[in-house]
């Protein structure tokens with residue numbers, strides 16, 4: 072038997088029907104950081120964002136998630152949202168008029184300009200999402216994410232609304248929902264009060280331009296492997312030095328691009 076998911080306090084949905092449902096919309100939320108997600112699969116949300124620290128923060132309304140179901144904006148008896156590509160070819164494309172109406176509904180509810188509230192289409196053609204993107208979004212008041220499906224969305228929508236395209240990486244997903252959750256997870260954990268221990272976001276990978284040092288915990292001996300003795304030495308300066316050495320070695324070996332940027336930032340010539 073499946074159980075209906077518990078509805079978190081921060082979780083809302085917008086539908087196209089202007090029914091009394093709208094009465095249970097919260098008052099315009101000026102203060103809480105909000106993600107709006109335009110998707111054909113609102114049931115995919117909050118997904119993993121409903122778990123652990125992001126889920127707890129959602130339940131406590133430290134951030135808000137509003138999914139906007141694309142289906143009710145569809146046309147005709149069957150609420151069609153897609154059609155065949157102009158010029159021919161495989162697959163289907165999300166219709167401009169349908170998506171446009173959903174975007175209008177989202178923007179009408181977004182209480183900030185684009186600088187503080189980016190309008191983003193998740194797309195493999197987009198600028199790669201990075202920690203810097205997460206930081207920028209977390210500093211704003213919210214974000215509207217458009218999840219594509221099939222072959223993607225009508226280009227006129229991207230042009231008309233000057234939508235930013237952002238990619239999760241150089242691979243093709245079936246839809247934007249997983250990308251949206253990944254990007255929101257990275258963003259929401261940077262909001263004040265979402266992670267218990269704020270210091271952990273300052274020291275981790277990418278925060279200082281380096282990959283993170285290895286981590287260890289109990290037991291001190293496991294399968295014949297010991298924790299590096301310096302970590303148990305109580306020598307804080309020694310531990311810091313060891314961690315920085317490890318972070319540098321890892322970054323140099325695995326990510327020459329990050330290593331070169333980090334060295335340039337330190338004013339050191341590349342070696």
Ligand code: SAH
Nearest residue numbers: 193194219223238239243244245246247250
């Ligand atoms: N035909 C498109 C791919 C469509 S995949 C192309 O070749 O560019 C279907 C949807 O999945 C896209 O509209 C997009 O919203 C989402 N998607 C796929 N890969 C993605 C990625 N790497 N990053 C973000 N979104 C992605």
